[in-house]
Amino acid sequence: MYTLSKNxxxxxxxxxxxxxxxIAYGFFSAPKTTAxxxxxxxxxxxxxxxxxxxxxxxxxxxHDAHQKHLEHVLTQMQNxxxxxxxxxxxxxxxxxxxxxxxxxxxxxxxxxxxPVLFRVMEGLTAYLLPGSIIFFLLLIASxxxxxxxxxxxxxxVVEHDALIQxxxxxxxxxxxFIRAIIFLGGWNLYRIYMRKQSLKLDETGxxxxxxxxxxxxxxxxxxxIVTESMASWDWIMSIDTHWYSTLFGWYVFASFFVTGITxxxxxxxxxxxxxxxxxxxxxxxxxxxxxMFGLSIFxxxxxxxxxxxxxxxxxxxxxxxxxFRIQEYNLPFFGMxxxxxxxxxxxxxxxxxxxxxxxxxxxxxxxxxxxxxDFFIMISPGTVGGSWFIGVPEIAALMFFIGLFIYVGFTxxxxxxxxxxxNPLIEESKHFHY
Amino acid sequence: xxxxxxxxxxxxxDVLLDAVKETRSAHHHIEEIYxxxxxxxxxxAMGLKPTRLAxxxxxxxxxxxxxxTSMMYFIMIVDWPQDIxxxxxxxxxxxxxxxxxxxxxxxVLFSAHLMVLTFFFRSKLWPFKSAENPDVRTTDDHFLMExxxxxxxxxxxxxxxxxxxxxVKVIEK
Numbered sequence: 001m002y003t004l005s006k007n008x009x010x011x012x013x014x015x016x017x018x019x020x021x022x023i024a025y026g027f028f029s030a031p032k033t034t035a036x037x038x039x040x041x042x043x044x045x046x047x048x049x050x051x052x053x054x055x056x057x058x059x060x061x062x063h064d065a066h067q068k069h070l071e072h073v074l075t076q077m078q079n080x081x082x083x084x085x086x087x088x089x090x091x092x093x094x095x096x097x098x099x100x101x102x103x104x105x106x107x108x109x110x111x112x113x114x115p116v117l118f119r120v121m122e123g124l125t126a127y128l129l130p131g132s133i134i135f136f137l138l139l140i141a142s143x144x145x146x147x148x149x150x151x152x153x154x155x156x157v158v159e160h161d162a163l164i165q166x167x168x169x170x171x172x173x174x175x176x177f178i179r180a181i182i183f184l185g186g187w188n189l190y191r192i193y194m195r196k197q198s199l200k201l202d203e204t205g206x207x208x209x210x211x212x213x214x215x216x217x218x219x220x221x222x223x224x225i226v227t228e229s230m231a232s233w234d235w236i237m238s239i240d241t242h243w244y245s246t247l248f249g250w251y252v253f254a255s256f257f258v259t260g261i262t263x264x265x266x267x268x269x270x271x272x273x274x275x276x277x278x279x280x281x282x283x284x285x286x287x288x289x290x291x292m293f294g295l296s297i298f299x300x301x302x303x304x305x306x307x308x309x310x311x312x313x314x315x316x317x318x319x320x321x322x323x324f325r326i327q328e329y330n331l332p333f334f335g336m337x338x339x340x341x342x343x344x345x346x347x348x349x350x351x352x353x354x355x356x357x358x359x360x361x362x363x364x365x366x367x368x369x370x371x372x373x374d375f376f377i378m379i380s381p382g383t384v385g386g387s388w389f390i391g392v393p394e395i396a397a398l399m400f401f402i403g404l405f406i407y408v409g410f411t412x413x414x415x416x417x418x419x420x421x422x423n424p425l426i427e428e429s430k431h432f433h434y
Numbered sequence: 435x436x437x438x439x440x441x442x443x444x445x446x447x448d449v450l451l452d453a454v455k456e457t458r459s460a461h462h463h464i465e466e467i468y469x470x471x472x473x474x475x476x477x478x479a480m481g482l483k484p485t486r487l488a489x490x491x492x493x494x495x496x497x498x499x500x501x502x503t504s505m506m507y508f509i510m511i512v513d514w515p516q517d518i519x520x521x522x523x524x525x526x527x528x529x530x531x532x533x534x535x536x537x538x539x540x541x542v543l544f545s546a547h548l549m550v551l552t553f554f555f556r557s558k559l560w561p562f563k564s565a566e567n568p569d570v571r572t573t574d575d576h577f578l579m580e581x582x583x584x585x586x587x588x589x590x591x592x593x594x595x596x597x598x599x600x601x602v603k604v605i606e607k
Contacts (some may be wrong), residue, residue, distance in 0.1 A: 027594045062576070314520070 002276050004414045008406065015403025022396020024177040026081030034070040037077060041070075042382035075148050075386040080246075082147040083383045088397035090235060091256070092405050093131035100191055101224055102291075105216035107194075111218055113287050115429040116279045118420050120267050122198060123413030125191050127405045132184040135225040139180055139235075140209025143173050149383050152241045156158040164241050171238055179234055190220040190356060198420060222419045228253055236375075239382035243321045245310070251302040252378070258295035258340075259289060260373040263363040267409070269357050276418055282355040285434040289363070293344060296367060300341040325377060328386045332373045339370030437607050438583040439465060439566060440590055442599040447462050447473045450577045453597035454479040459582060460593065464582040467574035485558075489534040491549040498544025568605075574601075 008393040031037045037251070071120075103121040139320045142149045150165070151157045152171045158164045193216055201209035229249025237248050265288040271277050325333045347363040348354055380388050420426060446543050450473065457464060464480055477484075510533070515523040522528040536565045554560060574577045579599075583590055587604055594602045 304531075304534065308534065309532050351488075 002271065002410075002414045002418050004410050005274070008410060012410075013409035014070050014159060015215065015399045016407070018267045019396045019400025021400075022392045023085060023400060024183055024397065026084055026393025028079050031074060031077050034067065034074050036064060037070050037074045037327065040077070040206055041073065052274075060298055073387060076384045079148055079383040080387060080389075081393045082142075082149055083380050084393035085399040086142075086149060086383075087372075087394070088377050088401045089131070089135050089138055089261075091372055091381075091398075092401040093128065093135050094256035094375075095212075095251075095259045095263055096125050096127040096251075096405065097187055098256040099264055100128060100187065100260075101221070101257060102261055102264065103194070103226075104190070104217040104220050104224065107213055108221055110214070110425065112425050112428040113284060113432040113434075114434075115420055115423045116277070116424045117264065117268060117284065117288075118198065118423065119416055120277075122195050122416070124263060124267060124405075124409040126195075126412030129188050130192050130408055131401070132188060132406065136180060136184060139177070143177070150238060151382075152238060167241070171241070172275055176234060179230060183231045183234075183353040186220075186223055186227060190216060190223075199416060201422050202417065203418055204431045207424060210424055223393045225253075236378050239379055240321060243318065245303060245306055245321075246317075247306055251299075251306055254295060254299040254302050255371050255374050256294060258299055259368055261291045261295065262367045264288060265292065265360055266364055267413075269361065271413070271418070274355075279404075279419065281433070283359070284353045285360060285433055286351070286434055287432075289348055289360050290369060291356070292346035292360075292363065296340055296344040296348075299371075300337070303337070303340075318358045324385075329377055329381060329388065332390075336370050336373045336377065340374065377384075438579045438587070439605050439607060440583055440594060441601075441603040441605055442567065442579045442581065442594040442597070443571070443601040443603075444579070444595060444598060445576055445600050446598075447476075447577060449598040450579070451475060451479050451596075452581065453599065457579070457594075462590075462593075463582045464584055464586055467580070468568060468578040470573050470575060470577070473577075487553060490552050491545045494548035495541045495545035497548075498541040499537055500601075501544065502540030503533070506533040506536055520542050569590075 013238040031117070033236065097120050103118065103125065105111075106121075141147065143153055145154075146152065146207065152167070153173060158168065194213055197209045197213045197216070198293075200206075201213070232249045232252035236252060265285065268277065269279060269285065272280050307322060310322055313319075344363045347359055349368075353359045376390070394400060423429075439454065442453065444453060447469070450467070450469070451493070454464065454467070458481065467476065467480065469476070503526075510529060511523055511526050519521065521532060526533075567573065567575065568580065569573070569578050579594075581590075583604065591602050591604070
């Protein structure tokens with residue numbers, strides 16, 4: 001039985017407290033009028049010689065009027081703290097969903113190596129419920145007009161936009177929320193159901209619970225792949241309402257799935273180092289590291305497939321998505337490839353390295369930072385455009401949600417024995433050796 | 435140094451694995467083991483060094499990557515930088531996404547094929563090579579351990595019978 005250590009609890013609370021302060025600072029320091037924006041722009045022009053000061057490339061044909069331009073930048077700057085919270089919120093929530101998907105896959109595939117890690121996964125996915133509640137509140141705030149994250153939610157924008165008008169059959173607020181409730185509700189139901197059955201299986205040793213879980217997992221995976229894809233259109237792709245990509249759902253999935261597995265590896269290494277997981281050996285770590293390695297490459301494959309197809313055909317309606325990112329987000333856009341592909345590839349290709357905790361932690365850190373950047377680059381260009389910066393609000397929001405994730409996840413881990421003792425595959429898993 | 439060898443034949447891989455451990459702890463030198471299929475853990479029991487084939491494959495992959503990159507660079511950028519459908523051929527990096535599939539496939543091609551050739555070369559396998567099989571049954575259902583004869587012949591035979599061998603022969607090479 002695991003007990004949440006005092007240090008970890010304090011650490012999580014400090015992260016959350018600093019996060020809240022930073023988020024509040026972000027909202028407080030966002031400009032409220034165009035006059036403030038003008039002042040900021042003038043200051044920037046003085047400071048960095050017009051590096052970010054020149055916002056003339058911020059799309060839209062209507063920026064010749066200075067006032068229009070200022071209003072445009074004002075919207076971007078007001079969106080900035082919202083975007084910071086939104087990116088961090090959806091990222092951490094989807095990471096816990098990735099862990100849940102990995103859990104479901106391992107259950108449905110009757111994997112013999114992973115049952116010793118099931119309780120870690122079950123615990124970490126406890127974040128899904130609070131995470132999706134906060135996320136849902138953010139969506140409500142967006143729809144209520146609290147921010148301009150989704151331009152299609154603004155009737156004034158849609159009125160003059162024939163392209164969005166053509167999409168209102170799908171992109172309208174009531175249907176959007178119905179979908180969000182189905183997606184989040186379905187995932188959470190599965191998580192709660194599995195946790196209950198798993199604890200009952202532990203108590204009674206009755207294998208009918210195992211069969212129920214197996215069936216639920218198979219059903220969930222079918223539900224998941226459809227809803228995940230649609231959710232990524234709704235919550236991420238619809239921010240760039242004029243753009244579309246057919247493999248986007250897969251791409252988003254690969255991104256949070258690999259981060260989810262990295263999170264499992266991190267938590268396992270942490271619990272192991274505290275002496276709580278006696279049956280986890282280097283072979284289990286090795287397997288997790290193989291998944292991290294393979295899925296990093298899978299993510300890169302999808303990233304490149306999406307980028308290269310649109311770059312190659314160079315159709316204006318598609319390619320503006322990437323042109324804007326390359327021009328305005330050059331360093332994170334390509335730096336992310338180094339973090340998400342090159343470093344994990346070189347660090348984790350060696351079999352012996354995959355068994356060393358510090359190598360796995362190093363590669364995992366690259367993956368987590370890289371995929372946060374990935375989500376940032378998916379969302380931020382559509383909401384804050386060229387006025388982006390990864391500063392206090394962004395880091396604080398990430399700290400808050402990571403703190404909450406650690407607190408909720410590890411509290412849930414401490415509520416059940418760390419070894420699912422009556423799982424029919426647990427013996428095999430205990431002696432797993434690669 | 436005598437040129438006599440003992441051929442101990444087993445009909446079960448578990449017995450073989452135990453026999454290998456006993457033989458090693460009795461300090462007999464195992465020359466070779468013939469098995470009809472891969473026996474998991476046999477290389478560890480025999481104390482064989484791990485293969486370096488994967489390292490070779492990685493290096494061959496690098497060679498393939500370098501080959502693909504330099505080939506595309508020379509042909510498409512240096513030698514004849516034509517405008518083909520508006521693709522920018524002013525520098526390598528500008529047109530790189532179009533070369534990535536080739537660079538990738540070259541890496542895999544070199545890595546896979548050169549590694550296979552290395553494997554054939556190192557394990558001395560080629561067409562028309564005469565088989566080095568000491569006993570035809572080892573390709574079907576028997577396991578044969580060849581050990582250099584050390585000391586007295588009869589005690590050695592006795593020892594290998596004791597390890598569970600179904601048949602022990604002394605041969606001279």
